[in-house]
Amino acid sequence: MKKFFIKTYGCQMNVNDSEIVSSILVKAGFxxxxxxxxxxxxxxxxxxxxxxxxxxxxxxxxxxxxxxxxSNFPIIGLLGCVAQRNGNSLLQEIDALDFTLGTDQYRKLPDIINKVINNKDEYGFDQQNSSEIYEDIKPLRNTSVNAFVTIMRGCDNFCTYCIVPYVRGRERSRSIDKILTEVRRAGQNGYKDVTLLGQNVNSYNYKDYDFASLLKKAASIDTIRRLRFITSHPKDISGEVIATMAEEDRICESIHLPLQSASNKILKKMNRKYNYEKYFDIISELRTAIPDIAITTDVMVGFPGETEADFLETYNALKNIKFDYSFTFKYSPRPGTKAVEYSDQIPENIRLDRLQKLIDLQTVITEQKYQDLVGIQTTVYVEQVSRKDSKELSGRTRDNKIAVFPGKKELIGSFVEIKVTDAVGWTLRGKQIK
Ligand code: SF4
Known part of the structure; x- marks a missing residue:
């Protein structure tokens, strides 16, 4: 029996795709x-x-x-967005590569691998099939505690810096029944913390169901204890979604809501379809409805045309909003996107300088947020033995913070009450009280 290993890069969609690929290959005898x-x-x-x-x-x-x-082993294959975008040219360029396969072509994988084994030939498939949704495939999960359930694939938004709509195709939503069945089964199999996944979950749309109605139904499934979702788009998140989050006990008090920029000029150029005022209103609405919610974001600096004044608007927004964490990036020009053609590109040294300023600011804010939690009691879903100390366990709070405490590995997969005794960087430290 041939053995395979998958190395996954990028977002949770890719993690879930790797689980789908694993399922396809194991079923085919690998x-x-x-x-x-x-x-x-x-x-x-x-x-x-x-x-x-x-x-x-x-x-x-x-x-x-x-x-x-x-005998030319190991066989090496490239999957995912890079393969989708320019797999065929990479096959020519990289000698070690045996085949490439785009994001909607994974059902062909067993066949291609067998052909490579038998013929030692090279194969490139990067053509798009944007109706593929892998509806019938049960992902072979990587962990025994957290489950990611894809609810939709693709994106229709065409933010001008982003390659995703070109490599993952148009939005298409999975059947609500299949999603709910997958969530229920995940819970029955011990996955008590489930994350609904999509490039833009708020535009989920299947028959008469929108994201708020899906969320409500998923939150009523009693085989799970925690429900999360990523990623939200500020232009699409509705009052019903926020109300559902506030009403349903299983939905965790955390949300990831990409801001990208607080300059309305830059947001327009990015084609984000909201302005900062609307974004700020959503944050206020979330904090009113769910007072202890943790909010994280993505922010990009150095987008073409970003002046010092535009950057300052973003800097001040971070100061004002005080996100629990910001994933900060400098603009990275991606061939094939609209923004790459803009003539007012920002020099690398300025992009780096602005990035560092945001990182420094967010570090102070995040450390303070974590310090504020010292002394509280909280429930941790235990995920694994700590990577740094085998006598400690690591898990997650409802508001998506990592917590570490001394404990035995038999507790993995259970919910443990801890008292937070310290905060080191972006990790809470505590001791078990129940
Ligand atoms: S950044 Fe914009 S285009 Fe890219 S996946 Fe997100 S919403 Fe879609």
Whole structure:
């Protein structure tokens, strides 16, 4: 039986896609292994959202390719957005690569691998099939505690910096019944913390169901204890979604709501379809409805045309809103997107300087937010043995913060009450009280 290993880059959609790929391959008679060294087939599930991620995967393929033996093992395949975007040209460029396969083509994977094994030939498939939604495939999950359930694929928004609509195709929503069945089953199988996943979950649309109605139904499933969702789009999040979050006990008090910029001029140029005032109103509405909600965001600096004054608006917005955490990025020009053609690109040194300023600001805010939690009692869903200390466990609070406390691994998968005794960086430390 041939063994495969998948290395996943990028967002949670890719993590879930890797679980779908694992399911397809195991069903076809391959064995999943946890170490790259012991695999006959290495699959890189790539991300092309930022240039850096694309470069990393190229470097890693070349590195692993140097281990190929006289029978040409391991076989190396490239999946995901990079494969979708320019798989065929990468096949020509990287000697070690045996095949590439775009995001909507994974059902072909067993067949392609068998062809490579038998013929030692190269295959490139990057054509798009935007109706694929892998409705019938049960993901083979990577962990035993957290489940990600894809509710939709693709994106229709065409933010001018983003490659996703070009590589993942148009929005299409899964059947509500299939989603609810998958959530229920996940809970029955021990996954008590479930995240509904999509590029823009707020535009979920299946027959008469929108995202608020899906959320309400999923939150009533009693086999799970916690329900989350990513990613939300400020232009689409509705009052009903916020009301549902406030009403339903299983929906966790946390949300990720990308801001990107607080300058209305830049938001317009990004084609984000909201302005800062609307964004700020949503934050106020969320905090009124759910007072202890944790809010995280994505912010991009150095978008073409961003002046110092535009940047300051974003900087001041972070100061004002005080996000629990901000994922901060410098603009990365992606070939094929509209923004790459803008003539007013910002020099790299300015982008880096602005990025550092935001990181410094957010670090202070986040550390203070975590310090404020010292002394509270909170419930942690135990996920794993801590990577830093085998006598400690690591888990997640309802507001999506990592908490570490001394404990035995038998507690993995259970809910433990802790008292927070300290906050170190972005980790809460505590001791078990129940
Ligand atoms: S909403 Fe915008 S940033 Fe998000 S995936 Fe769609 S195009 Fe990209």
């Amino acid at each position: 064995e999943r292994v946890g170490k790259m060294d012991s695999a006959d087939i290495i699959l890189f599930n790539s991300c092309s959202v930022r240039e850096h991620a694309e470069e990393r995967v190229r470097g890693r393929i070349t590195q692993e390719g140097s281990r190929k033996n006289s």
